[in-house]
Amino acid sequence: MDFAYSDEQKALRESTIRFARGALNEQLAERDREQVFSRELWRECARIGIQGLPVPEAYGGTGLDALSCAVVLEALGYGCRDGGLVFSLSAHLLACVVPLWRHGSEAQKRRYLPGLCDGTLVGAHAITEPGSGSDSFSMRTRAERDGEGWRINGSKTFISNGPVADVAVIFAVTDADKGFHGGVTAFLVERETPGFVAGQKFEKMGLRTSPVGELVFDDLFLPAEAVLGEVGGGAAVFATAMDWERCLLVAGHVGTIERLLETSIAYARTRNQFGQAIGKFQAVAHKIADMKVQLEAARLLTYRAAWRLQNLRNASLDASMAKLMVSESLLRTALDAVHVHGGYGYMVEYEVERALRDAVGSTIYSGTSEMQRSIIARWLGL
Numbered sequence: 001m002d003f004a005y006s007d008e009q010k011a012l013r014e015s016t017i018r019f020a021r022g023a024l025n026e027q028l029a030e031r032d033r034e035q036v037f038s039r040e041l042w043r044e045c046a047r048i049g050i051q052g053l054p055v056p057e058a059y060g061g062t063g064l065d066a067l068s069c070a071v072v073l074e075a076l077g078y079g080c081r082d083g084g085l086v087f088s089l090s091a092h093l094l095a096c097v098v099p100l101w102r103h104g105s106e107a108q109k110r111r112y113l114p115g116l117c118d119g120t121l122v123g124a125h126a127i128t129e130p131g132s133g134s135d136s137f138s139m140r141t142r143a144e145r146d147g148e149g150w151r152i153n154g155s156k157t158f159i160s161n162g163p164v165a166d167v168a169v170i171f172a173v174t175d176a177d178k179g180f181h182g183g184v185t186a187f188l189v190e191r192e193t194p195g196f197v198a199g200q201k202f203e204k205m206g207l208r209t210s211p212v213g214e215l216v217f218d219d220l221f222l223p224a225e226a227v228l229g230e231v232g233g234g235a236a237v238f239a240t241a242m243d244w245e246r247c248l249l250v251a252g253h254v255g256t257i258e259r260l261l262e263t264s265i266a267y268a269r270t271r272n273q274f275g276q277a278i279g280k281f282q283a284v285a286h287k288i289a290d291m292k293v294q295l296e297a298a299r300l301l302t303y304r305a306a307w308r309l310q311n312l313r314n315a316s317l318d319a320s321m322a323k324l325m326v327s328e329s330l331l332r333t334a335l336d337a338v339h340v341h342g343g344y345g346y347m348v349e350y351e352v353e354r355a356l357r358d359a360v361g362s363t364i365y366s367g368t369s370e371m372q373r374s375i376i377a378r379w380l381g382l
């Protein structure tokens, strides 16, 4: 067992942090307030290969293994204070690009991956519907055979990148009798397709620079070539997306936890009350000590999940454990960071309140904490 970074991983970590600090943190409070998604920053990130980290170079990607992807995403979450941008990039990469790379036909990969990797295209993943979230398998969107293709009607909601996405992986029932396993199919849809409508854009509590909204399919016709994977194989496509998302989206959170820890230490050393630095009060110091323990535990669980994603046939249990533990650690750390900063922590200028608002979503998207616990319990035979 080896816990050291390789030279390549060390270099990737350092260069990503340098890039993120230098290029991605400008006018953040304004962008957050106005909910601005920046295509310019999106293209900047593509210049260092974020949007195609694990994708083979032949399709325009960076060709990294999953553990090295985790190292880069962690560095991004550490250096980039724009949690919404990191989230949009991760959703695009892990729930659109990865399933396309793993399940797409050669023609689909050639058609979409270069643009998705080079920052020209934005991707989305759409399964949630107004009536089905945690119980996503009970979706109502239907795809019916129409000649050589499919006619799709229904709608999706809370879709990250939905308002700006050029390509979306969407799911629809193709055989209601078979249920989710065998009865749901994944499709690739392009923005300009008639019948594909970006519906309402939502205003949200955190991650405000990451646009989220509805997608509506109004008699949307898709040719047979738009099926991603097999007809009836939507469950496999969804499983790939969730395994990668749950293992690797949290890598960015690990970086954010480290940044919040450092911010809290710096503040606790310099803020004086009752004639001494507040870090000398045990009540404050213990909060910060807990942050450090959560950081190191979160990092180990994430790295191991990423390693298993690369090397084992099934990493779903690891994915759920990492998702649950790291997202809850992020939320706790962000709340403690606000408390360590006292009244200043509650003010926008100090930026920890934004981290807290961003952190709340992490325990909801990609399956709520309750659902992760249920998945883990199922793996334990309960």
Ligand SMILES: Cc1cc2nc3c(=O)[nH]c(=O)nc-3n(C[C@H](O)[C@H](O)[C@H](O)COP(=O)(O)OP(=O)(O)OC[C@H]3O[C@@H](n4cnc5c(N)ncnc54)[C@H](O)[C@@H]3O)c2cc1C
Residues within 6 Å of the ligand: 091, 125, 126, 127, 128, 132, 133, 134, 135, 157, 158, 159, 160, 161, 207, 212, 361, 364, 365, 366, 367, 368, 369, 370, 371, 374
């Ligand atoms: C910021 C953000 C981004 C998102 N991005 C996307 C996206 O890109 N694509 C996409 O498809 N979806 C996306 N979602 C949707 C997300 O996956 C769902 O919100 C989530 O799965 C929960 O579904 P729901 O909102 O319908 O809540 P519900 O399923 O209605 O749950 C409400 C509450 O009931 C609990 N609950 C439900 N069922 C059970 C159960 N069996 N046992 C115990 N507790 C239960 C839940 O844990 C929760 O606390 C996003 C959501 C957010 C907040």
